[in-house]
Amino acid sequence: MTDSARLQWAQAMVVTGIVLYIPANVLPVMTMTVVGTVEPLTVLGGVEELYHDGRWPLAAVVFLASIVVPFLKLVSLSWILFMHGKPQWQRQRGSLRRIVHSIGSWSMVDVFLLAILAAVGQLGALAGVKAEPGGFFFAGVLVCSLLAAEFYNPRMIWQTGPA
């Protein structure tokens, strides 16, 4: 794959990720049924529920992993791609890319959580968890940002001049 194709793929992936980020956070990722009450939960809703239950350390972990990390990841990737070919901030871009690469996978917490909770979805009308379309978008954001970081090779940061 040529470098300009890689750049284009990376840009396309970041734009797709940004577009998917909105439904991923607005739509519910699962519905929880607790003794007859059906409750749709968004990612943020799940964090809030943990917080109100007094589990704020866990709420903080989930909030960081599934809301802050994907957002920062998309923002930093857009900045890195926007700066492509320019001679400024190359070192900083390199270390930012490395950080993004190492923390990026932590947003999988929510997808795994969905899988574990969905596994108990067969306990009849009393209690159960069902996956909702938000999960699709959430997984989409994740895959897009992973692929974007994969396409944009770190050596491309050091290229200057038009792509």
Added chain:
Amino acid sequence: MNNPSDMAPAWLSCPECEAPVRDRPLPKKAELRCTRCGMRVKADRGIHSLQPAWAFATAGLFMALLANVEPIMTFDVAGDTQSNHIVSGVIELAKQGYGPVAALVCFAGVVAPVLHLAAIWYVSSACCLRRRWPGVRRVSAVVEMLEPWNLVPVYAIATVVAVVKLDMMGTVDWKAGALWILVLSLCSLCAAQAFDRELVEERLEVLK
């Protein structure tokens, strides 16, 4: 072969930005950094054997087997009890029509960790036994490719969160599988840490 740099080329390529970096013999615990991007190019990390990596990978593979066979937790609501495996989440998501999400969970939670450990096992045993097994170099590239996809530690965190959430709905009990997942994540982290790429290169160079 005490000093491999006798044979190495005088210039190295930075693994991050591909800038040329002049090679030199390193004193103990010193490292060579790229002059352009600051990435570590070569280091004497004090590890001179791949046996720790081999051991952690072997242990990890057994743990992966146990973690996938034993239930992680049991969940109980009004007398209805259900035990939970890693795979049951994948199956349930697929059944509810979320195939791609199920595939992602299956890959990052089961397939990639096992392949990653198996690849480390294969390369480090070839190096330790000094055997010229086929495709070692390609498998070594697979290790690098799969490392960001080995998400068992993340899965362990998700398990804790899931138990807390389920606790609001019914009775949850830890089972042995949760412990195996924890040990598995420690084993994969240690195996990845002990798998020194430069040492592998050096050993493979000798075998050739």
